[in-house]
Each structure stands twice: as C-alpha cells, then as structure tokens.
Amino acid sequence: xxxxxxxxxxxxxxxxxxxxxxxxxxxxxxxxxxxxxxxxxxxxxxxxxxxxxxxxxxxxxxxxxxxxxxxxxxxxxxxxxxxxxxxxxxxxxxxxxxxxxxxxxxxxxxxxxxxxxxxxxxxxxxxxxxxxxxxxxxxxxxxxxxxxxxxxxxxxxxxxxxxxxxxxxxxxxxxxxxxxxxxxxxxxxxxxxxxxxxxxxxxxxxxxxxxxxxxxxxxxxxxxxxxxxxxxxxxxxxxxxxxxxxxx
Numbered sequence: 001x002x003x004x005x006x007x008x009x010x011x012x013x014x015x016x017x018x019x020x021x022x023x024x025x026x027x028x029x030x031x032x033x034x035x036x037x038x039x040x041x042x043x044x045x046x047x048x049x050x051x052x053x054x055x056x057x058x059x060x061x062x063x064x065x066x067x068x069x070x071x072x073x074x075x076x077x078x079x080x081x082x083x084x085x086x087x088x089x090x091x092x093x094x095x096x097x098x099x100x101x102x103x104x105x106x107x108x109x110x111x112x113x114x115x116x117x118x119x120x121x122x123x124x125x126x127x128x129x130x131x132x133x134x135x136x137x138x139x140x141x142x143x144x145x146x147x148x149x150x151x152x153x154x155x156x157x158x159x160x161x162x163x164x165x166x167x168x169x170x171x172x173x174x175x176x177x178x179x180x181x182x183x184x185x186x187x188x189x190x191x192x193x194x195x196x197x198x199x200x201x202x203x204x205x206x207x208x209x210x211x212x213x214x215x216x217x218x219x220x221x222x223x224x225x226x227x228x229x230x231x232x233x234x235x236x237x238x239x240x241x242x243x244x245x246x247x248x
Contacts, residue, residue, distance in 0.1 A: 003204065006057075010204035013056045020049055021112040028116055036122055040098040040150075043117050047091035054085070058208040059197070063093060065215045069187065071096035074149040075218060076142075076177060078234040079189035080166050080242075081155035083198050086191055089213065090153055097151035102138055102173065104128055122150070135176050142180025152177065153189070156231065164195045166242060169235050175227045185218035188234040190241035214241045 024046040031038040051061070069075070075097065077090070090099050100123045108118045108125040118125050124141040126134035138154075145152040154177055156169035178186070193211035200206070216237055219230065 002207075006200075006204035006207050009057050009207050010202070013053060013205060014202065016053050016056065017050065018112075020046060020053065021114065025112040025116060028113060028121075032116075032120055037098075039117075039121055043113075043121060044091060044095040044098065046113060047088040048095065050085075050088040051092040054197075057197075057205045059205075060208070060210045061089070062210070062212045063215075064213070065093075066187075066217045068218050069215055072149065073097060073151075074145050074181070074184045075151045075187045076145075076181060076184045077151055077153045077187045077189040077215070078174065078231070078238075079153055079155055080191060080238050081157055081160045082164055082191055083160060083194035085194050085197050086155075086160075087153075089191065089194065089211070090189075093213065093215075094151055099151040099153050100124070100141060100145055101153050102126060102141065102155075102177075122148075131172075134173065138173050138176045139180040142177045142184075146181040146184050152181070152184070156235070161195055164192060164242075166235075166239055169231055171228065171231055174231055178227050178230065182221055185220055186230060186234060187218050188216040188237040190214040190216070190238045192242055192245055212245050216241075 024042065028039055028042050031042040054061075077099065079086070087101060100121075101118070102124045103118050103126070105125050105127050108115050117123070122144060124137040126137050128134065141152060154174055156171070156174045157167040158170045161167060191211065191213050193209055196209045197205055219233070
C-alpha cells in the first residue's frame with residue numbers, strides 16, 4: 001500500500017518537475033541576454049518552485065539558520081551532500097545569496113535548465129580526470145564569488161551519500177576555494193534526509209520524507225588561519241548536527 005501511495009504522488013511531481021525545467025530553460029536563456037543577475041533571479045524563482053513542488057510528495061522541510069547569515073552577502077558554504085535535490089533546496093532557501101556550485105562536466109549537458117545554469121550561470125564545471133583544470137575552475141569561481149558577493153557551495157565529500165552517512169572530506173578543492181576567496185566567511189552547512197528522495201532513483205519518491213537543513217554560524221576569516229583546521233571544524237559541526245537530529 002505504501003508503494004502505491006508513493007506512486008500516486010510521484011507521477012504528478014515528475015510531470016511538474018519536467019514542465020518547470022523545460023519552461024525555465026527558455027526563460028533562463030532569455031534572461032541571460034540581459035546579464036548574469038537576471039538569470040540568477042530566474043534560477044532562484046525556479047528553485048523555489050521546485051521546493052514548493054516537493055510538497056506534492058509530502059516532503060517536509062525544517063530549517064535552522066544562524067541569524068548572522070544575511071542576504072545579498074557572499075559566503076562559502078561547506079556542506080555534506082546527499083542528493084541532487086540539495087541544489088534547489090539551498091538555492092531556494094538562499095535566494096538572494098545566489099549560491100554557485102562546483103559540478104562535474106557530465107551535468108553540464110542535456111539537462112534542461114540545470115545544464116544551462118551550470119555552464120552560463122557563473123558556476124564551475126570541472127573535469128574530474130583533469131585535476132589542473134578542476135582546481136583552476138574552482139579558483140576562478142572563488143574569486144568571482146568574492147568579487148560579486150555571492151555564495152558558493154562546496155561538497156568536500158566529492159560525491160553524494162547514497163545512505164545519508166557522512167563521508168571523509170577531500171581537502172584539495174576546498175582548500176583551493178578557501179585560498180581564492182579569503183574574505184568570504186565559511187558557513188558549516190548540514191542537510192539530512194534528502195538522500196531518501198532518491199532511494200528508488202525517483203521512481204517512486206517516498207511519500208512524507210522529512211528533510212532538515214542547518215546553516216551554521218559564519219566563521220570569520222583570518223590571515224593566519226589553518227585551512228585544515230577550518231575544514232575539520234566544519235566537518236565536526238556537520239557530524240554533530242547529524243548525530244543530534246538522528247538521536248532525537
């Protein structure tokens with residue numbers, strides 16, 4: 001019976017999901033003709049619509065956010081990664097921070113709206129087989145985000161967790177980003193539950209999934225900071241949030 005209920009609500013979600021991506025592909029292309037900011041606003045609206053659409057599947061979103069986090073301000077969000085839905089969740093919740101992402105080049109092709117945004121929306125598309133290109137793209141992204149005061153999200157695990165467990169952090173890309181944007185405060189960011197949306201690869205989406213998000217206190221930067229210590233501090237906070245939620 002549970003699987004039947006999942007499918008009943010998944011079908012309209014998939015239809016709506018595809019429609020939104022298709023329509024906003026056209027809108028984004030038009031908006032980009034007028035500059036990067038109009039496109040960023042367009043993508044923010046799309047991501048908020050996708051968040052609203054998730055309600056069709058009974059998804060519940062609980063957000064904890066430090067009051068020190070301000071709109072229209074650049075940050076480096078160091079986050080765990082559980083699902084492709086993490087991107088619209090962060091984008092919808094941080095609408096006026098216009099968060100940017102680091103994505104593998106395969107996602108820069110053939111996905112309506114998503115691929116166009118990754119390749120033309122100020123993000124970093126990297127080739128995992130070419131470390132020099134990847135680090136150069138991350139460095140350019142950090143500099144651009146600092147200059148424009150936009151947020152940038154990095155997932156130091158390097159890939160999404162299929163079961164919600166926190167994996168080890170890979171320091172290379174994160175350290176490069178920290179160095180490229182030394183003025184951007186670091187926000188430890190935790191997400192939990194979004195992995196369940198893809199438990200069956202969206203066919204179906206489990207009804208009633210509960211997702212929690214925590215945007216921690218921004219960590220101010222310092223000239224003598226230890227980058228490894230910063231990464232460890234962010235990971236410890238993420239791990240503590242996951243344990244707190246799950247033990248509750």
